[in-house]
Amino acid sequence: MSAITGIFRAVTYRGREGQIAWMLHRITGVGVFLFLAMHIANVFTMIFPSHVFNSLAALYHSVPFKLLSIFGLYFGLLYHALNGVRVMIVDFWPGAGKYQAPLWRVQLVIFLFIFVPSAAVMLARMF
Amino acid sequence: MQVQSLSRFRRTGNLEQMAWLFTRISALILLVMALFHLIYMHIALGMDAVSFQLIAYRWQSPGWRLFDLVLLVFGWLHGANGLRVVLDDYVRAPFARTVARALLLVVTATLIVLGAFVIIAFQPS
Numbered sequence: 001m002s003a004i005t006g007i008f009r010a011v012t013y014r015g016r017e018g019q020i021a022w023m024l025h026r027i028t029g030v031g032v033f034l035f036l037a038m039h040i041a042n043v044f045t046m047i048f049p050s051h052v053f054n055s056l057a058a059l060y061h062s063v064p065f066k067l068l069s070i071f072g073l074y075f076g077l078l079y080h081a082l083n084g085v086r087v088m089i090v091d092f093w094p095g096a097g098k099y100q101a102p103l104w105r106v107q108l109v110i111f112l113f114i115f116v117p118s119a120a121v122m123l124a125r126m127f
Numbered sequence: 128m129q130v131q132s133l134s135r136f137r138r139t140g141n142l143e144q145m146a147w148l149f150t151r152i153s154a155l156i157l158l159v160m161a162l163f164h165l166i167y168m169h170i171a172l173g174m175d176a177v178s179f180q181l182i183a184y185r186w187q188s189p190g191w192r193l194f195d196l197v198l199l200v201f202g203w204l205h206g207a208n209g210l211r212v213v214l215d216d217y218v219r220a221p222f223a224r225t226v227a228r229a230l231l232l233v234v235t236a237t238l239i240v241l242g243a244f245v246i247i248a249f250q251p252s
Contacts, residue, residue, distance in 0.1 A: 040199065088154065
């Protein structure tokens with residue numbers, strides 16, 4: 001299956017909430033994983049003289065990185081965490097499977113209740 | 128013949144089952160630790176405060192070193208196992224799949240060894 005057919009199927013397959021939840025879980029998972037690779041390599045530079053780590057830190061303190069850390073990393077990690085909790089609820093309590101779609105909407109509300117105020121505090125702390 | 132193939136099926140089944148269980152156990156650990164780590168660094172300390180000196184100060188405490196070590200191991204293994212599942216979905220050709228898995232394994236070993244080394248062996252000078 002070519003990549004284009006794959007993307008076409010992903011867009012036109014009408015899996016509703018479950019499919020969107022799964023796609024976001026996968027995208028945020030891979031995203032956080034890639035950040036983690038960069039993060040570990042970056043922390044490893046602690047082994048070198050201090051200016052190495054600090055010059056990298058200057059990059060992390062730039063505005064685009066700061067915004068990405070909230071609207072990319074924190075957004076993705078929090079979504080992945082909450083969706084993972086929903087997946088586990090359905091795994092260990094099969095009766096909840098019938099309600100996975102409403103559970104997902106509840107999850108999104110919880111997400112907003114946590115993300116909006118904490119992201120606001122983070123933004124205030126940064127700028 | 129049938130018994131042999133059945134036992135082979137069960138062997139891989141057990142590995143897959145262990146990976147499934149590991150994903151959930153590590154998820155519960157990361158749910159607390161990874162979110163705490165991110166929120167603590169961003170809100171309690173603030174991103175601008177992060178520097179060589181701050182990390183060196185934190186690592187004076189064995190507790191923070193242990194925290195970082197647990198986060199490194201569980202975080203990376205959870206992610207690597209997840210990526211293995213994702214790769215299996217998209218990389219179908221047997222040779223390509225072997226290469227992809229080998230690469231993932233090499234990167235996993237490298238990053239865990241390097242990460243653990245710096246957390247354990249770091250000497251504040």
